[in-house]
Amino acid sequence: MKVAEPLIKPVITAGAVQQKVTASLARRHRKERIFKGIGLAAVLASLALVLILFVNIFSKGLPAFWQSAITLDIYFDPQVINISEKPVQAANESDNAFRQRDIEWQTEVGFINFNRLITDSLTKVLPDASQHRRDLQRIVTSGERFALRDMVVQDTSIIGQTRTLHLLTDANIDVWLKGNIDRSLPDAMQQLSPKMREWVQLLSEQGLIQNRFSFALFMNADSRSSLASAGLAGAFMGSLYMMLVVIILAVPMGVAAAIYLEEFAPKNRFTDFVEVNINNLAAVPSIVFGLLGASVFIGWFNLPMSAPIVGGLVLSLMTLPTVIIATRSTLKAIPPSIRQAALGLGASKMQAIFHHVLPLAIPGILTGAILGVAQALGEAAPLLLIGMKSFVASVPGSPFDQSTALPVQIFLWQGNELRNFFEARTSAAIIVLLALMISLNALAIWLRKKYEKRW
Amino acid sequence: MSNISLIVLLLALMAIAYQVGMVRSRKVATINPGVRMHSRPQHYGMMVGLWAVLPAFFVLLIWAWFAPGVISTMVQASLPAELATLDSNEMRIVMRRISNLAANFGIVADAADWELVAAEYMKQLQHSSTMLLTALMATLASAGLVISFYKIQPQLRARHQVERVVKVLLVLCSTVAVLTTVGIVLSMVGETMKFFSFIKPSDFFFGTTWNPRFSTTGVGEGSLTGSQGSFGLLPLLSGTMLVALIALVVAIPLGLMVAIYLSEYAPAKFRATAKPVIEVLAGIPTIVYGFFALVTVGPFLTDLGAMLGLTIRATSALTAGVVMGIMIVPFISSLTDDIITQVPKTMRDGSLGLGATKSETILKVVLPAALPGIVGAVLLAASRAIGETMIVVLAAGNSPALTANPFEAVSTVTVTIVNQLTGDNDFASPQSLVAFALGLTLFVITLLLNVMALVIVRKYREQYE
Numbered sequence: 001m002k003v004a005e006p007l008i009k010p011v012i013t014a015g016a017v018q019q020k021v022t023a024s025l026a027r028r029h030r031k032e033r034i035f036k037g038i039g040l041a042a043v044l045a046s047l048a049l050v051l052i053l054f055v056n057i058f059s060k061g062l063p064a065f066w067q068s069a070i071t072l073d074i075y076f077d078p079q080v081i082n083i084s085e086k087p088v089q090a091a092n093e094s095d096n097a098f099r100q101r102d103i104e105w106q107t108e109v110g111f112i113n114f115n116r117l118i119t120d121s122l123t124k125v126l127p128d129a130s131q132h133r134r135d136l137q138r139i140v141t142s143g144e145r146f147a148l149r150d151m152v153v154q155d156t157s158i159i160g161q162t163r164t165l166h167l168l169t170d171a172n173i174d175v176w177l178k179g180n181i182d183r184s185l186p187d188a189m190q191q192l193s194p195k196m197r198e199w200v201q202l203l204s205e206q207g208l209i210q211n212r213f214s215f216a217l218f219m220n221a222d223s224r225s226s227l228a229s230a231g232l233a234g235a236f237m238g239s240l241y242m243m244l245v246v247i248i249l250a251v252p253m254g255v256a257a258a259i260y261l262e263e264f265a266p267k268n269r270f271t272d273f274v275e276v277n278i279n280n281l282a283a284v285p286s287i288v289f290g291l292l293g294a295s296v297f298i299g300w301f302n303l304p305m306s307a308p309i310v311g312g313l314v315l316s317l318m319t320l321p322t323v324i325i326a327t328r329s330t331l332k333a334i335p336p337s338i339r340q341a342a343l344g345l346g347a348s349k350m351q352a353i354f355h356h357v358l359p360l361a362i363p364g365i366l367t368g369a370i371l372g373v374a375q376a377l378g379e380a381a382p383l384l385l386i387g388m389k390s391f392v393a394s395v396p397g398s399p400f401d402q403s404t405a406l407p408v409q410i411f412l413w414q415g416n417e418l419r420n421f422f423e424a425r426t427s428a429a430i431i432v433l434l435a436l437m438i439s440l441n442a443l444a445i446w447l448r449k450k451y452e453k454r455w
Numbered sequence: 456m457s458n459i460s461l462i463v464l465l466l467a468l469m470a471i472a473y474q475v476g477m478v479r480s481r482k483v484a485t486i487n488p489g490v491r492m493h494s495r496p497q498h499y500g501m502m503v504g505l506w507a508v509l510p511a512f513f514v515l516l517i518w519a520w521f522a523p524g525v526i527s528t529m530v531q532a533s534l535p536a537e538l539a540t541l542d543s544n545e546m547r548i549v550m551r552r553i554s555n556l557a558a559n560f561g562i563v564a565d566a567a568d569w570e571l572v573a574a575e576y577m578k579q580l581q582h583s584s585t586m587l588l589t590a591l592m593a594t595l596a597s598a599g600l601v602i603s604f605y606k607i608q609p610q611l612r613a614r615h616q617v618e619r620v621v622k623v624l625l626v627l628c629s630t631v632a633v634l635t636t637v638g639i640v641l642s643m644v645g646e647t648m649k650f651f652s653f654i655k656p657s658d659f660f661f662g663t664t665w666n667p668r669f670s671t672t673g674v675g676e677g678s679l680t681g682s683q684g685s686f687g688l689l690p691l692l693s694g695t696m697l698v699a700l701i702a703l704v705v706a707i708p709l710g711l712m713v714a715i716y717l718s719e720y721a722p723a724k725f726r727a728t729a730k731p732v733i734e735v736l737a738g739i740p741t742i743v744y745g746f747f748a749l750v751t752v753g754p755f756l757t758d759l760g761a762m763l764g765l766t767i768r769a770t771s772a773l774t775a776g777v778v779m780g781i782m783i784v785p786f787i788s789s790l791t792d793d794i795i796t797q798v799p800k801t802m803r804d805g806s807l808g809l810g811a812t813k814s815e816t817i818l819k820v821v822l823p824a825a826l827p828g829i830v831g832a833v834l835l836a837a838s839r840a841i842g843e844t845m846i847v848v849l850a851a852g853n854s855p856a857l858t859a860n861p862f863e864a865v866s867t868v869t870v871t872i873v874n875q876l877t878g879d880n881d882f883a884s885p886q887s888l889v890a891f892a893l894g895l896t897l898f899v900i901t902l903l904l905n906v907m908a909l910v911i912v913r914k915y916r917e918q919y920e
Binding site: 021031035036039040041045050053254273276284286289291295317324348374377379385389410411433434441 | 621716741781839842905
């Protein structure tokens with residue numbers, strides 16, 4: 001009897017398979033190592049990019065937090081400051097009339113040559129100052145005369161006295177002292193005249209010009225005439241007002257919408273439509289919201305241009321989907337047993353949600369809201385379209401005043417012609433913005449870590 | 456009294472009314488011993504609060520909407536007859552002066568007598584309007600309070616009333632998102648239609664030159680025909696696509712490999728630190744990337760190009776694209792990470808059990824299974840890249856030329872929107888209106904990409920659920 005042959009002959013014998021696998025093993029393992037190496041390289045490259053970005057911005061921006069200032073004894077000379085008495089509102093005087101009188105007095109103060117006070121005091125410390133009047137006037141940045149004026153307006157008794165003040169030097173002096181310009185360049189290419197360079201050298205050797213912490217950066221609004229005293233205060237207040245609007249509008253609305261959609265909405269076409277809508281809105285480019293703001297809020301509702309209220313409204317609409325999505329996922333994560341327990345004890349649906357589900361969701365909701373606000377804080381593009389790109393030299397006193405915002409201020413400063421001064425100042429503004437955003441994010445992470453519950 | 460102080464007053468009133476309602480309901484409960492109250496005291500309090508505040512609030516809203524218009528019409532009607540010939544712009548200036556006077560802000564130059572009279576009249580009107588409003592609100596509020604106060608009875612279903620109001624509020628809030636979309640579409644379609652009354656749609660969509668020129672004249676008769684430029688979309692669109700493409704070329708491999716390494720290879724500890732650090736990239740404002748591109752990456756690429764014998768402009772499609780790619784990396788990596796971890800473990804085990812190496816399993820089993828999700832992530836990233844503004848405003852060079860050379864400066868749709876709307880153009884000129892046509896185009900493109908991505912991702916999810 002012959003043994004029946006198997007119907008299907010194995011094409012390769014087991015031994016051959018073994019051989020083939022063994023032969024290819026080294027190659028396959030090498031491929032494995034290469035693949036893993038590429039993955040690791042990608043991760044390291046991304047980490048390196050984060051590092052480069054931060055090191056780059058910080059190394060540029062940190063020096064700008066200190067800026068050169070000159071220490072001078074300013075004599076408030078009564079012969080120069082020759083003004084009438086500061087007006088006081090009389091009992092029978094109307095507001096309008098008093099304001100008129102006050103404005104007239106301030107105009108009078110404005111006409112005083114405060115530069116004289118500065119140059120007089122400089123003449124005492126500088127040799128042959130009288131031959132170089134023009135250079136002399138350029139040492140202290142022009143904004144400081146307004147600081148002197150404000151001192152007089154605030155307290156007229158200062159007239160006749162001498163005060164030791166730290167006045168900001170011109171931006172070009174700061175550039176030169178920090179070495180942000182090549183000192184070997186020929187005179188024609190230097191930002192400072194030879195005489196001024198000589199003086200600055202002298203003054204800094206005497207210790208009169210020193211690098212001091214730049215309060216101007218935080219206390220002043222933007223300035224174009226006196227670049228050294230340009231600051232972030234106006235932009236900061238603008239951003240603050242906008243964030244307030246976002247917190248007042250977007251957060252409660254977003255939470256309410258999320259509660260409705262997650263807990264109450266019937267499963268029907270309309271709900272589906274709203275959901276798709278929100279998901280799409282989250283991915284609409286931010287600049288489109290700016291167009292919406294320009295045509296609806298400014299065009300139809302006649303709200304003022306460049307005002308934080310409009311910026312806040314636009315950013316609120318932009319942040320709304322973020323808050324809704326974050327709140328919904330938090331609500332989703334809360335186990336149904338909580339709701340069922342409340343309902344089982346006789347609570348209404350509204351009571352179950354507002355008394356039992358929502359309190360448990362608050363940490364998650366806060367985290368989402370903070371992240372949304374941080375996102376809104378950094379957004380610049382939509383604000384450009386509603387006029388916040390314009391130059392505003394004052395700190396806004398209300399959400400209806402003209403103002404810029406921190407990211408827009410960065411945009412404006414990076415375009416300034418005095419590049420070697422403003423590159424550092426822009427980086428400093430970026431550091432301020434990043435510091436705000438990082439603290440917001442850290443707050444969100446801390447909240448999540450502290451209150452997070454795994455069900 | 457300003458509207459804000461009225462709102463604050465209303466809130467205070469609501470708090471008081473709430474207390475009143477609670478106290479009243481407890482009193483009612485003690486008067487009727489043995490009868491159970493339908494709702495809890497808080498509900499009665501809430502009900503009284505709502506009755507007291509809501510009607511008054513609606514009146515305030517309507518008043519705030521209409522009163523300024525009514526007042527200014529009345530003041531205009533009172534102005535001397537010779538002013539009636541002024542056109543709308545001059546009238547607006549006159550009214551601005553008058554309202555400044557009325558608000559005690561003072562004006563430039565001396566005020567004419569009739570201006571002072573008008574301002575006085577306006578002040579009077581404003582005063583009586585506020586008085587009237589306050590009186591009306593007070594009446595409504597007290598009426599609501601009193602009526603609801605006496606309505607409190609054991610059988611009154613206060614909870615139902617309160618909950619109905621709350622639910623209506625919730626529904627209103629959730630429609631805001633829809634209203635936003637409607638607002639976006641309506642406003643942009645409206646302005647785009649106006650734009651198309653100047654420029655033929657075919658010239659816009661298929662034009663190959665972008666040179667809008669400049670317009671300071673408004674929509675005067677024939678004033679625009681002389682200053683009309685060419686509004687071709689194609690150069691902008693090609694610039695947008697070029698930059699987005701470069702960004703994706705940078706971001707897809709990097710993001711994918713980061714996601715694969717972190718989800719499949721990295722030890723838990725490394726993953727726990729590396730992932731949030733990389734995601735920091737997603738949180739950095741785009742203006743910061745723009746500055747980084749302009750000041751650091753651009754010059755670096757130019758130097759690199761010089762070493763290789765290439766001329767790369769410091770602000771070019773390449774600069775903007777590379778930096779945008781860096782920005783998108785965490786976007787792709789975290790989305791892909793989620794999708795990869797969703798692939799069932801059984802598939803991996805099956806492949807590994809058959810003797811495949813880890814990389815073979817990833818490349819031949821996990822990635823094909825995750826492909827639809829990854830495609831969705833890439834589409835979302837692409838829509839992000841196309842709509843990105845600040846990086847390209849600073850780093851793409853703003854030169855609207857039809858080119859495929861990544862080393863050249865380009866301009867994109869978003870950059871042009873910013874340029875056209877922030878210049879000194881009249882708002883009604885085609886030079887400004889084109890921004891809305893561009894915005895609509897951008898909106899439609901990103902919408903399509905998003906919907907496609909959502910559909911793909913949703914389908915993929917169902918597959919493994």
